[in-house]
Amino acid sequence: MRGSCHPKNTRDRAVCMTNCPTLIVTVGLPARGKTYISKKLTRYLNWIGVPTKEFNVGQYRRECLKIYKSFEFFRPDNEEGLKIRRQCATSALNDVRQYLSVEGGQVAVFDATNTTRERRGTIVKFAEQNGFKVFFVESVCEDPDVIAQNIVQVKLGSPDYLHCNSEEAIEDFMKRIKCYESSYQPLDEVLDRDLSYIKIMDVGRRYLVNRVVDHIQSRIVYYLMNIHITPRSIYLCRHGESDLNIKGRIGGDSGLSARGKEFAKHLRKFIQEQNIKDLKVWTSQMKRTIQTAECLGVPYEQWKSLNEIDAGVCEEMMYEEIQEHYPLEFALRDQDKYRYRYPKGESYEDLVQRLEPVIMELERQENILVICHQAVMRCLLAYFLDKTADELPYLNCPLHTVLKLTPVAYGCKVESVYLGVDSVNTHRDRPENVNVQRSTEDALQTVPAHF
Amino acid sequence: MEDKAPSNPRELTQNPLKKIWMPCKNGLPEKHISQRKVCMTNCPTLIVTVGLPARGKTYISKKLTRYLNWIGVPTREFNVGQYRREFVKIYKSFEFFRPDNEEGLKIRRQCASAALNDVRQYLTEEGGQVAVFDATNTTRERRETIIQFAEQNGFKVFFVESVCEDPDVIQENIVQVKLGSPDYTNCNTEEAVEDFMKRIKCYENSYETLDEVLDRDLSYIKIMDVGQRYLVNRVLDHIQSRIVYYLMNIHITPRSIYLCRHGESELNVKGRIGGDSGLTPRGKEFAKKLSQFIQAQSISDLKVWTSQMKRTIQTAEALSVPYEQWKVLNEIDAGVCEEMMYEEIQDHYPLEFALRDQDKYRYRYPKGESYEDLVQRLEPVIMELERQENVLVICHQAVMRCLLAYFLDKTAEELPYLKCPLHTVLKLTPVAYGCKVESISLNVDAVNTHRERPENVDVSRMSEEALLTVPAHQ
Numbered sequence: 001m002r003g004s005c006h007p008k009n010t011r012d013r014a015v016c017m018t019n020c021p022t023l024i025v026t027v028g029l030p031a032r033g034k035t036y037i038s039k040k041l042t043r044y045l046n047w048i049g050v051p052t053k054e055f056n057v058g059q060y061r062r063e064c065l066k067i068y069k070s071f072e073f074f075r076p077d078n079e080e081g082l083k084i085r086r087q088c089a090t091s092a093l094n095d096v097r098q099y100l101s102v103e104g105g106q107v108a109v110f111d112a113t114n115t116t117r118e119r120r121g122t123i124v125k126f127a128e129q130n131g132f133k134v135f136f137v138e139s140v141c142e143d144p145d146v147i148a149q150n151i152v153q154v155k156l157g158s159p160d161y162l163h164c165n166s167e168e169a170i171e172d173f174m175k176r177i178k179c180y181e182s183s184y185q186p187l188d189e190v191l192d193r194d195l196s197y198i199k200i201m202d203v204g205r206r207y208l209v210n211r212v213v214d215h216i217q218s219r220i221v222y223y224l225m226n227i228h229i230t231p232r233s234i235y236l237c238r239h240g241e242s243d244l245n246i247k248g249r250i251g252g253d254s255g256l257s258a259r260g261k262e263f264a265k266h267l268r269k270f271i272q273e274q275n276i277k278d279l280k281v282w283t284s285q286m287k288r289t290i291q292t293a294e295c296l297g298v299p300y301e302q303w304k305s306l307n308e309i310d311a312g313v314c315e316e317m318m319y320e321e322i323q324e325h326y327p328l329e330f331a332l333r334d335q336d337k338y339r340y341r342y343p344k345g346e347s348y349e350d351l352v353q354r355l356e357p358v359i360m361e362l363e364r365q366e367n368i369l370v371i372c373h374q375a376v377m378r379c380l381l382a383y384f385l386d387k388t389a390d391e392l393p394y395l396n397c398p399l400h401t402v403l404k405l406t407p408v409a410y411g412c413k414v415e416s417v418y419l420g421v422d423s424v425n426t427h428r429d430r431p432e433n434v435n436v437q438r439s440t441e442d443a444l445q446t447v448p449a450h451f
Numbered sequence: 452m453e454d455k456a457p458s459n460p461r462e463l464t465q466n467p468l469k470k471i472w473m474p475c476k477n478g479l480p481e482k483h484i485s486q487r488k489v490c491m492t493n494c495p496t497l498i499v500t501v502g503l504p505a506r507g508k509t510y511i512s513k514k515l516t517r518y519l520n521w522i523g524v525p526t527r528e529f530n531v532g533q534y535r536r537e538f539v540k541i542y543k544s545f546e547f548f549r550p551d552n553e554e555g556l557k558i559r560r561q562c563a564s565a566a567l568n569d570v571r572q573y574l575t576e577e578g579g580q581v582a583v584f585d586a587t588n589t590t591r592e593r594r595e596t597i598i599q600f601a602e603q604n605g606f607k608v609f610f611v612e613s614v615c616e617d618p619d620v621i622q623e624n625i626v627q628v629k630l631g632s633p634d635y636t637n638c639n640t641e642e643a644v645e646d647f648m649k650r651i652k653c654y655e656n657s658y659e660t661l662d663e664v665l666d667r668d669l670s671y672i673k674i675m676d677v678g679q680r681y682l683v684n685r686v687l688d689h690i691q692s693r694i695v696y697y698l699m700n701i702h703i704t705p706r707s708i709y710l711c712r713h714g715e716s717e718l719n720v721k722g723r724i725g726g727d728s729g730l731t732p733r734g735k736e737f738a739k740k741l742s743q744f745i746q747a748q749s750i751s752d753l754k755v756w757t758s759q760m761k762r763t764i765q766t767a768e769a770l771s772v773p774y775e776q777w778k779v780l781n782e783i784d785a786g787v788c789e790e791m792m793y794e795e796i797q798d799h800y801p802l803e804f805a806l807r808d809q810d811k812y813r814y815r816y817p818k819g820e821s822y823e824d825l826v827q828r829l830e831p832v833i834m835e836l837e838r839q840e841n842v843l844v845i846c847h848q849a850v851m852r853c854l855l856a857y858f859l860d861k862t863a864e865e866l867p868y869l870k871c872p873l874h875t876v877l878k879l880t881p882v883a884y885g886c887k888v889e890s891i892s893l894n895v896d897a898v899n900t901h902r903e904r905p906e907n908v909d910v911s912r913m914s915e916e917a918l919l920t921v922p923a924h925q
Contacts, residue, residue, distance in 0.1 A: 189680075206663075209681040212699065215838060222696045225686065255463075264460070287463060290472045294460040302471065304824060315818075344789075350778060364689060 021100035022216055023127050024109045025120065027138035029184060030177045031150040033203070034139055037224065038111040039410045041137075044223055047383045048356055049349070050106045050216065053099050057112035060088035068160040071175040076183055089119070093126055100132060107216065108132075115184045117191070124195070135217050136197035137224065138187050146203055147177075154409050204228055223360070229407075232366040233276070234384070236377055237402040239288035240264045241423040244316065245399065248424070248450025251308060251315040256291045259421055263400045264295035266419040270402060271296060271369065280368045282306065282358075289371045300371075305354050308373035312345025319428065319447045323440055330443055334434040337393035348393050351379050359383055374426055377403075384412045394430060399423035424450055468806050469823075470815040495574035496690055497601050498583045499594065501612035503658060504651045505624040507677070508613055511698065512585040513884045515611075518697055521857045522830055523823070524580045524690065527573050531586035534562035542634040545650040550657060563593070567600055574606060581690065582606075589658045591665070598669075609691050610671035611698065612661050620677055621651075628883050678702055697834070703881075706840040707750070708858070710851055711876040713762035714738045715897040718790065719873065722898070722924025725782060725789040730765045733895055737874045738769030740893040744876065745770060745843065754842045756780065756832075763845045774845075779828050782847035786819025793902065793921045797914055804917055808908035811867035822867050825853050833857055848900055851877075858886045868904060873897035898924055 024041065026034040038054045045052035062068070064084055073081045089112060099105035114120055120136070127134045141147065151173055155161065161169040187197050189208070198221050199208040207225055212218050240260025244252045256264065271279065281298055283289035284306035293300040314322050314329070323330050326343075333340040341347035346354075355376065362368060362380075370380065374397050382392040384405050397403075400423045404415040425448040433442040461474035498515065500508040512528045519526035536542070538558060547555045563586060573579040588594055594610070601608045615621065625647055629635065635643040661671055666684070672695050673682040681699055686692050714734025718726045730738065745753065755772055757763035758780035767774040788796050788803070796804050800817075807814040815821035820828075829850065836842060836854075844854065848871050856866040858879050871877075874897045878889040899922040907916040 193680075205685060206667075207681075207683040209683065209699065211679060215835065218696075218700055218838065221699065222692075225683065225695065226692055261460075285471060287465075287472050291460070291463060294463070294474060304827070353778070361689065364692065 021105060021132050022107045023096065023100070023123070023132040023134050024107060024220070025114055025123055025134060025136050026109070026111050027114045027120070027136055027187060027197075028140065029115065029180050030113065030173070031147050031155065032139040032141050033150065033229075034113070034137075035111055035154070036229075036410060037137060037139065037200075038109045040227060041220065041223065042107075042109055043383070043386045044359075045107055045220075046386075046388075047352065047359075048219075049352065051104060052107040052109065053105055054109040054111055055092045055096055055099075057085075057089050057092050057110070060092050061085060062159055064088055071172045071179060074176050074179040076179060093123070097126075097130055101130060113180055115180050117185045133213065133217075134196065135220065136187060136195060137220075138197060138199045140186060140199060140201045141203060143202060157409070198224060200224065223363070226360055226363045228363070230366060231407070232368075234362060234367075234405045235271075235274075235369040235402055236380055236397075236405065237267065237369070237371055238373055238377055238397060238399055239283075239286070239292045239371060240267075240421075241399050242288045245424050245426055246451055248318045248320075248447070249316050250319075251311040251317075253286050253288075255287050259400075259423055260288070260292070261295070263419060263421040263423070264292045266400075266421055267292065267402070268296045270417065270419055276367045278367055280365055281371065282368065283371045284308065284373060284376070286373070289373070292371050303358060305358055306370070306372045306376055309348065309351050309375040310342065310345040312342035314342050314345065318450070320444060323443045327440075327443065328436055331434055331436040331438060334430055334443075337430070338389040348375060348379065349389075351375060355379050385414065386411070396427060399426065424448065467802070468810055468815070469813050469821065470817065495579060495606050496581045497570065497574070497597070497606040497608050498581060498694070499588055499597055499608060499610050500583070500585050501588045501594070501610055501661060501671075502614065503589065503654050504587065504647070505621045505629065506613040506615050507624065507674075507703075508587070508611075509585055509628070510703075510884060511611060511613065511674075512583045514701060515694065515697065516581075516583055517857070517860045518833075519581055519694075520860070520862075521826065521833070522693075523826065525578060526581040526583065527579055528583040528585055529566045529570055529573075531559075531562050531566050531584075534566050535559060536633055538562055545646050545653060548650050548653040550653060567597070571600075571604055575604060587654055589654050591659045607687060607691075608670065609687075609694065610661060610669060611694075612671060612673045614660060614673060614675045615677060617676060631883070672698060674698060697837070700834055700837045702838070704840060705881070706842075708836060708841075708879045709745075709843040709876055710854055710871075710879065711741065711843070711845055712847055712851055712871060712873055713760070713766045713845060714741075714895075715873050716762045719898050719900055720925050722792045722794075722921070723790050724793075725785040725791075727760050727762075729761050733874075733897055734762070734766070735769070737893055737895040737897070738766045740874075740895055741766065741876070742770045744891070744893060745772075750841045752841060754839055755845065756842065757845045758782065758847060758850070760847070763847070766845050777832065779832055780844070780846045780850055783822070783825050783849035784816065784819040786816035788816050788819065792924070794918060797917045801914075801917065802910055805908055805910040805912060808904055808917075811904070812863040822849060822853065823863075825849060829853050859888065860885070870901055873900065898922065 026038055028034050035056060038056070042052045042054045061084065064087070065073070072078060075081065092110065096108040096110060100108050110123065114123065124134055151170055155173050156166055156169050161172070164172070187195065187199055193210065196211040196213050196217060201207065204225070204227070209221055212221055240256045240263035242260055243254040243257050246257055279298070281293055281296060281300035283293045283300050283302050285302045285304045286307055289306070290302065314326065317325070329343065338348045341350065359380070372380070375393070377397040378392055378395040381387070381395050381397065381403065387395060400419050400421045402417045402419065404417060406413045428448060429446040431442060431445045461476065463472045464475040465472050500512055502508050509530060512530070516526045516528045535558065538561070539547070546552060549555065566584065570582040570584060574582050584597065588597065598608055625644055629647050630640060630643050635646070638646070661669070661673055663682070668685070670685040670687050670691060675681065678699070678701070683695055686695055714730045714737035716734055717728040717731055718724070720731055753772070755767055755770060755774035757767045757774055757776050759776045759778045760781055763780070764776065785791070788800065803817065812822045815824065833854070846854070851871040852866055852869040855861070855869050855871065855877065861869060874893050874895045876891045876893065878891060880887045902922060903920040905916060905919045
């Protein structure tokens with residue numbers, strides 16, 4: 001495996017490592033998408049390998065208060081309420097300090113309204129004392145439709161409103177927003193000119209970006225400027241069953257088997273029935289995904305970065321052969337499948353880096369079908385479903401099955417649609433024994449059946 | 452979705468040069484295939500600069516054009532000042548630009564029209580994807596004319612405005628690029644500066660900056676104070692998003708970029724390509740000399756980057772400074788030809804060898820990469836190099852050619868033949884609109900690894916002709 005023996009100082013460039021941790025601070029009235037942005041950004045940063053955690057002050061408040069009565073809690077003249085809210089913010093900042101200074105976190109997202117200059121001043125001081133960089137993300141929006149949609153999607157289902165009907169909840173929430181409005185001090189071009197921030201206006205129509213100081217902030221800005229909230233669906237599937245699949249061989253560039261071609265036909269029918277508006281279709285540059293797309297009879301784009309993971313010296317081998325020729329490699333892979341790199345090949349970690357531009361473009365797009373490969377699909381799925389590096393290489397992505405992902409609320413709805421065409425199973429679970437001295441049977445225990 | 456699928460899907464054939472699978476009929480490739488190189492927008496894009504003189508419009512135009520061409524988007528800049536100089540021949544003084552100079556205004560309008568005509572030609576007939584219309588465009592009226600022109604021709608418009616009131620920045624701008632301008636060849640420095648300041652004044656009264664309200668329907672980025680702040684409005688598509696990202700990452704702080712290859716490697720001396728071998732004694736000698744060189748340069752806060760291959764890391768180790776390893780800086784993957792000598796490639800894959808000589812930029816090794824692939828892989832490196840200040844990149848021949856081509860604005864045809872010999876450091880220093888290059892040989896002998904394009908690139912050529920330009924090795 002790679003790595004240098006230069007003590008401490010050498011770093012693998014996984015991502016833009018800033019030297020000091022970064023504290024991202026949201027700013028904005030309720031129902032402006034702060035939590036949506038916080039969660040999405042956290043998911044993205046973790047996926048690209050930057051340890052990130054979000055700290056939602058509302059959550060702290062719910063844990064402190066237990067039962068939410070009404071908007072009165074948020075009234076600016078409610079001394080008791082203000083005291084509790086200040087305590088919650090402090091408590092959250094303490095956890096932020098713990099995460100960034102002690103637990104190895106790189107980025108913390110402090111998700112709260114932070115609508116007064118005073119509150120933000122407190123946070124800036126906190127960050128200075130602890131050696132954190134601060135980057136503000138403000139969301140400004142006055143479009144009543146957007147705000148109403150926000151409330152319907154994520155507020156009605158909030159623990160705060162469990163015992164209310166829709167009208168009551170909406171009415172209370174609108175009054176809650178009003179509590180913040182008079183004291184709201186948006187980030188100001190002059191007064192806040194020395195702060196680093198992005199101000200997102202009208203759900204991404206306009207952005208003001210001030211003093212981006214390093215790589216991670218630059219990446220965050222780029223990401224935030226590419227995401228949107230237009231409803232759409234992302235369809236992920238693998239190529240149809242290939243000739244090498246049947247033989248239990250990995251990698252290579254073989255064509256579809258008869259069943260694989262059958263799947264392609266079923267896929268075409270499925271896509272037509274879905275009646276998707278303006279569907280884009282992407283494939284890799286490997287024959288099997290292109291053959292699959294050809295069946296659809298629609299234009300498609302080939303991406304080299306969607307090619308399957310490069311298994312290096314193990315390309316086109318069966319697992320049995322890998323065990324025979326490279327038993328050490330085979331064991332190392334089972335020990336840490338995410339970071340393991342095939343000799344002269346790639347790791348899942350490399351794959352993620354290679355796929356980042358695909359994710360960025362997926363964020364920009366609307367309805368899209370990606371026809372790819374097992375390891376690639378696992379990486380993309382892990383991004384959408386917020387899976388960890390440990391889970392990622394074992395996600396189930398069987399052949400002949402389409403996953404339909406639809407963003408909803410703070411996450412993603414997944415529908416798994418099996419298109420009813422038989423195929424081999426290519427999923428190899430982690431065996432119990434991952435020791436380099438294990439027997440061949442132990443190593444091959446979980447290899448799926450093949451010809 | 453239309454029902455166009457044939458009952459039998461089209462057969463696929465693999466293009467022998469680029470190794471791309473495309474549908475074919477009777478063994479011949481069919482046209483359609485769409486390959487994602489970059490953000491292919493359907494309609495061409497017209498980038499329009501906006502700003503007073505000496506705000507960096509031409510600097511931005513040229514840099515953006517260079518970047519877009521490098522990533523594979525055919526782009527050209529159209530500088531209206533150039534058209535004016537060709538028309539007026541001799542520049543007398545700022546009086547030409549006075550807002551009450553009817554004759555001057557007429558000529559300037561004609562020049563803008565001529566430039567727009569050429570823009571139309573480039574985008575509509577010559578296959579251009581992006582045109583950068585570089586002029587002050589400081590009035591709403593002028594911008595409206597351009598928008599109408601774009602609408603008539605089916606171009607998308609994206610404005611890039613540069614706003615700056617820092618007198619030091621403006622002064623530096625004038626010194627760097629105006630004093631040397633053809634307009635001022637016959638003036639001394641003071642005269643030139645004085646005239647140019649009056650020229651700026653001519654535009655100031657009528658300057659209508661892009662307005663948050665009045666121009667809310669336009670797509671634009673407003674760059675303020677050399678990148679301290681940005682306002683971005685209505686980014687419509689991928690290419691605009693990439694342009695914004697790029698513009699937000701560049702800076703004008705003086706710095707130098709040092710490019711070199713690893714020290715001579717074991718496989719180098721054997722005349723073999725690729726692989727992951729270690730340094731030869733001469734290679735190690737180079738690493739020591741490199742360390743001395745770097746120290747002598749006395750560079751503030753130098754960052755050092757290597758690939759993840761042994762030979763670059765070994766080289767960096769000799770510097771005794773922290774360094775970062777980038778997998779994307781790894782040498783081009785020669786696929787089935789890894790660790791072969793050219794003679795062996797000719798022996799086993801004569802067709803491949805000939806195809807490579809026919810189009811070295813687009814040629815992809817079987818199970819390997821092309822220079823074109825390399826560029827795509829290196830784009831994040833370029834982006835980060837733009838963000839950084841002083842950097843030393845220790846990399847490989849093909850990789851260094853790609854990076855150099857970006858900085859020196861070389862074409863895809865020139866790129867694969869750029870000279871990047873072992874044991875030589877290239878010091879690149881941005882100056883005016885381009886890059887100064889200093890080539891420093893550290894005086895340690897090494898094999899030559901540069902293979903020129905042979906005369907005969909035909910697939911039917913003989914071995915001798917194929918191997919004519921192979922450099923000597925053990």
